[in-house]
Amino acid sequence: MNASNKANRAAFELPLLFLKFGHISAIECVFALCLVHAGDGNGRGHVDFEAMGTDLDRSAESCRRYLHKLRRVGLLETATLDNHGGASFRLLIPHDNGPVPSDSFSDADGDNRRPTC
Numbered sequence: 001m002n003a004s005n006k007a008n009r010a011a012f013e014l015p016l017l018f019l020k021f022g023h024i025s026a027i028e029c030v031f032a033l034c035l036v037h038a039g040d041g042n043g044r045g046h047v048d049f050e051a052m053g054t055d056l057d058r059s060a061e062s063c064r065r066y067l068h069k070l071r072r073v074g075l076l077e078t079a080t081l082d083n084h085g086g087a088s089f090r091l092l093i094p095h096d097n098g099p100v101p102s103d104s105f106s107d108a109d110g111d112n113r114r115p116t117c
Contacts, residue, residue: 024075034056
């Protein structure tokens with residue numbers, strides 16, 4: 001597997017990991033996966049909230065909230081709203097060449113529900 005494929009795989013796996021540990025909801029995970037699909041190989045892209053809302057059977061405002069939530073939890077490095085009902089974004093794409101070790105998901109109390117990345 002080349003480096004580009006590893007980055008793409010990591011980009012798809014990260015939202016699922018955040019879902020597994022309860023940091024995002026299922027619909028936020030689906031939204032994140034749609035952003036991964038819409039982005040280029042470097043994780044950059046643009047989303048139109050109206051079109052995405054239609055695809056997900058949600059309102060444009062809901063999609064805007066999902067984008068902000070993904071930014072807050074760290075799945076997006078940047079998200080910039082435009083004046084046309086959309087946003088430019090850059091996904092967080094881990095550049096690790098191996099799987100994420102399970103012990104990297106614990107806080108000071110040993111609770112394995114909070115990613116440290």
